[in-house]
Structures are given as C-alpha cells and as structure tokens.
C-alpha cells in the first residue's frame with residue numbers, strides 16, 4: 223500500500239447506550255422543524271418513541287419501509303412527506319429503512335438523520351438502491367449520506383440472534399472486501415481490522431446472551447467501522463455475487479452475505495496477502511476463510527444457498543450475470559472457478 227487516495231466522507235456519529243434521546247439535538251443541529259419519521263411495520267413502536275422524543279418537531283410517521291426499497295414504497299413515503307410539508311427525515315431501523323431515507327434524500331435534497339438498529343452498516347455508505355419491476359438499481363451519491371448517525375446499542379437488544387448474526391456477518395463482508403479493494407488505504411485497513419475483531423468476538427457472546435449490552439455495543443461499533451469501509455472503497459466479487467443472487471432470486475440480503483463470504487474469502491485471500499494477514503490477526507486464526515465459516519456455523523447461519531431455497535439450476539443464470547459485469551477483484555476470476563465457487567456456496571461445503 224505505497225500509493226493510495228483517501229477521500230473522507232463527512233459523517234457525524236453519536237455513539238452510546240441511551241443515545242436515542244440525543245436524536246432531538248441532532249435534528250436541531252440540522253435546523254429541522256417538520257420531521258417525518260421512517261420505520262418498517264414491526265418497528266412502529268420505536269418510530270412512535272422517536273416521534274414522542276421529537277414532540278412538535280415531528281409531523282408524522284411512515285411505517286411501511288421494505289427490503290430493497292420498492293419504488294412504490296419510496297413514492298408513497300415521498301408523497302406523504304410532501305403532504306406533511308416535511309423538511310427532513312429520521313430513519314430508525316435497519317438497512318431497509320435507512321435505504322428508504324437515502325432514496326428520499328436523493329430525490330429531494332432534504333437531510334435525514336439515521337438511527338441504525340441492525341449491524342448492516344448502510345448508514346455509513348453513499349450507496350443507494352431502488353427496486354422497480356423486479357430490478358434493483360444502485361448508485362453512489364454523497365447526497366444520500368445521513369447528516370448525522372445516532373448509534374444506540376440498546377436499540378439492538380431486541381434484534382433476534384439470527385438477524386444479529388447475519389447482519390453482523392454482512393458488516394464483516396464489507397471489511398473483508400475493503401481490505402483488498404484497489405482503493406484501500408491505511409485508514410480503511412485499520413478500521414476494517416478493528417471492525418472485524420470487534421464483531422467476530424462479540425457476535426458469539428450475543429448468540430449466548432442476547433441481552434449482553436457490552437457485546438451489543440461492541441457489535442454496533444464494529445458495524446459502524448465496517449460500514450465506513452464499504453462506503454470508502456470499491457466492492458469486489460463478494461458484493462457482486464450477493465447483489466446478483468439477491469436481485470435475481472429474491473434472497474434475504476444478510477443471509478446471502480453470510481453464506482457466500484467464506485467461499486469468496488477462500489478464493490481471494492491467497493491473492494491478497496496484506497488483507498489475509500489483517501483478517502488472521504482480527505480473527506485470531508491461521509486460516510481466515512475457515513475462521514469465517516466457523517463463525518457462521520457457531521452463529522447458526524444456514525450452511526448453503528440451497529438452505530435458502532435456491533435451485534441448483536439457477537446457479538448458471540447467476541454466474542452468467544456476474545460474468546457479464548466487470549468488478550474489481552484481487553484475483554482474476556475464471557468462469558470455471560466462478561461456477562465452482564457458486565456451487566460450493568450452494569452446497570455449503572468448505
């Protein structure tokens with residue numbers, strides 16, 4: 223890493239147990255007077271809590287955020303915000319809700335504050351996604367960055383162990399690819415290593431004791447660091463594969479990442495010695511890919527894509543699309559190797 227460019231993203235982060243209450247200060251910092259609160263249906267109670275905290279600064283709640291931001295959902299939220307003459311948003315939830323906040327910010331130029339409640343890390347990236355007629359379109363734009371992110375680990379105490387595990391492994395995947403990205407840098411490498419270490423140590427503690435507040439804080443801090451890595455670098459084979467698998471076969475985003483990651487790591491790390499060394503340090507293991515597979519197994523992640531209902535016959539279509547689109551990768555990918563990797567991930571074998 224003798225040459226690099228590091229382009230810092232302007233993100234304000236407020237971190238700490240109980241920091242949800244500070245969302246009011248963050249909204250005031252942005253001079254927002256008419257805030258529209260966003261959530262998924264199951265997180266409506268939390269959205270109402272935020273609305274109560276905001277008091278007269280809140281003009282309404284939209285509680286229909288959905289995975290991968292369907293265009294109809296974004297239209298409905300945008301129309302409601304316009305009717306309410308909202309001047310910004312607070313998005314409280316996981317990547318699905320924060321993704322909705324991003325699309326609304328992109329469309330209107332209005333600011334939003336993110337309150338993440340999973341470990342997926344989307345709040346730290348300028349990457350937006352919108353799904354229309356079954357196709358997910360994505361892009362990078364700084365206009366979608368939250369103006370401020372309030373990380374309250376207490377809000378993740380209710381995140382089920384399975385969702386904690388898969389969103390945590392999703393975050394680790396961001397760090398793994400950032401470590402060998404063409405635009406990695408010493409700052410990113412340091413954040414990635416620390417993020418992986420925190421998550422890999424704390425996720426198993428959460429699996430045993432979901433109410434462990436210290437482990438929750440370690441995971442959320444790790445998620446922040448890993449998300450920031452994704453936001454600052456170019457994605458490789460792993461994210462390309464997961465994007466195609468998710469879009470084409472409508473698979474759960476975080477589970478797909480958790481299953482595919484050890485396979486891509488085993489493929490790429492021999493071609494990325496610095497990334498490999500950082501991951502071995504972070505995971506405390508001689509074989510980083512095997513350690514990632516073990517971590518997934520300990521956390522009860524499904525072993526293979528077939529456990530998510532993927533038909534073996536679909537693998538060829540997935541490989542065709544991955545093959546047709548270029549992406550940055552430390553190891554040049556051949557078609558037979560791509561087919562082999564996908565098949566191993568489908569079977570769930572090492």
Ligand code: NAD
Nearest residue numbers: 262290316317318339340342344347349377378380381475
């Ligand atoms: P999610 O936001 O889809 O949430 C999953 C479910 O868990 C939802 O029903 C949600 O309401 C619930 N939930 C969330 N937090 C909870 C909590 N603390 N307690 C109880 N229930 C809770 O899941 P996710 O994995 O955070 O996000 C996935 C989405 O994020 C995908 O669409 C993915 O593409 C996107 N994503 C984007 C980026 C990016 O950089 N743009 C990065 C990562 C993920």
